[in-house]
Amino acid sequence: MTTKLESLELALKHALGEGAAISSALGEVTVVVKAADYLASMQTLRDAPSLAFEQLIDLCGVDYSQYGEGTWDGLRFAVTTHLLSVEHNWRVRVRVFCPDDDMPLVESVTGIWRAANWYEREAFDLFGILFDGHGDLRRILTDYGFIGHPFRKDFPITGYVEMRYDPEQKRVIYQPVTIEPRENIPRVIREETYGTK
Structure with missing residues (x-):
């Protein structure tokens, strides 16, 4: 008898073919697709009756x-999507x-799931990932x-600029970061009776 996870993997392999790498770990299924096959694979995941992932x-x-x-010596940026099939009560993670x-x-994928709109804008804003065909990528x-x-790993923790209100100009201005590096020295409590009362 096959488990629900095995049934999902089998349905994914049948619908997506050899172009997708399917793996499961910790009770979750992950599908890795090539960028060239991404849109067609996502359309198949939504429209194939055996999968019916109607929700992003x-x-x-x-x-x-x-x-x-x-x-890590692979490609640097990826987009990871989680899909839900209410009809079959299963989930899948798709990575490209x-x-x-x-x-x-x-x-x-906003043409397939409108819910992707703000998520793609967030990925663009925080990681600089561009989404071809997005109508309002800002x-x-x-x-x-x-x-x-x-959110890029090479972005400095302090950032490049800071904002402050300038009372003389009566507006918000940008200026270079003024945070000075400092070394925190922990306070050491040296009492003989500390923690005994």
Whole structure:
């Protein structure tokens, strides 16, 4: 007798063919597709009656540049999507790697699931991943004057600029970061009776 997870893997292999790498770990199934097959695979995942993944529940960017303590030698950026089939009561994770590290770009799935709109905007804003075919790809969490993409591993923790209100100019201004590096020294309590009362 096959388990529900095995049934899902079999249905995925049948619908997606040899172009997708399917694996399962810790009770979850992950499908890795090539960027060229991404849009067609996502359409199949939604429309195939044996799968019926009618809901996109999450989409996010991933920066693998320091994955495995820097031992990762694959492509740097990926888009990971979680899909839900209410009809079959199962979930799947789909991962696609952006073929160009300098200009990460994959197809937009907003034409398949409208819920992907803000998720793709977030991945663009935080990771700099571009989604071809997205109708309104602009920043969603940082302000429009923000420089860089803060979730990239090479983005400095302090950022590049800070905002403050200038009372003389009566407006918000940008200026270089003024945080001075300092060394925190922990306070040591040296009492003979500490913790005994």
